[in-house]
Amino acid sequence: MSVEQLRLAVYRGFAETGRAPSDPELAATLGVSEETVRAGLWALHEQRHIVLRDDAIVMAHPFSAVPLGFSVMGRSALWWGGCAWDSFAVPHLVGEEVLVATRCQGCDRALAWNVGTEVPPKGDEVAHFLVPITMLWDDVVHACGNQRLFCDEGCVDGWLARTGHERGYVMDLDMLWRLAERWYEGRLHRGYERRDPTSAAAYFASVGLRGPFWGF
Template sequence: MAELDRDRVLAALAELDDAHALVLTSAGDGIRMAHPFSAWPMGFVVRGGDRLWWGGCAWDSFGIVAALGERLSILTICPHCGRELSYGAGPQDPPDADRVVVRVPRPAAEWWDDVVATCTAIRSFCSTAHLECWLADTGEPPGARVELERLWQLALPWYGDRLDPDWRPRSLEQRQEMLERAGLRGPFWQLGG
């Protein structure tokens, strides 16, 4: 068995983190997230039969659907009322939740300033009314309200090839084009350099 040099491994992990291919722990010595999967619970459980995964956020949960290429169930909690939200989706099947909306907390150019905090705050709400009440109660900035199906449409191309052994991070231009194809346009959705 080949011996691995710790410093080389940590340098390779840091390079993948810099390329946004994964997210390291705060100590930099472990993987916190390999989008769309999370190594730690973050408010979303994705289920397929007897298999469970943690999704980093509403978008990442659909990313797991896209990456695995199968219909899965997604379970989360509405931040306003605490009600359990459960909906299914597949690569060809949009989510089966009528009134559920998602809050994206900050503009796209700021996502990677603290990607764990960003993902933690991309949450599903029972309805627009629950999102509005939650914003009023918490004083949080509104961010952007996104329909569940639009995030599903974005997740399919964004994460659909993520488990391919030849996967490489996409360019800024490619990622911006995916946002625009999903109908996410305007200053809020402009990715940073």
């Protein structure tokens, strides 16, 4: 078993079922021992392909094994979205329109959008990213848990005042959709490579995101 085979099994399992495949399931799929699977998962964690906590898969972006504020419903699977960015990325990765649902962090109003692969959804809502991209992997679960959607900037301001957080980065739905559109391109296929800082900066610039928050 190669680590790449394991990575594909994890991601395809998430994409098809909406949940993280277990160690026994991965071992059976790949014809190896659970110990071999566990060692491979930690290698993927070190390479930042997945996130492990207590030996369990917590995240395989854009999928999450734990609720972080978003549900993403497709034709035959229901996923936890890891954050606003990841939730809008799921339709591009799985190739189908999805229903993204969450609650405004400012006023607790239910929010939902049909998010497809052709055009951004309509709406006046905004996304707020609390943690700068350069600090994302210091605590990636915390960072993802604080990429949330709000009714408007007034709700963002109210949440910031209530929580004492510094203002991060605010973008509209159009920008969020464009950020998510090609970020995970190829992740369900063999040979996928994570973006390095240089290629990530180029990608952010291509969708109109610049400045220290985005690493340049």
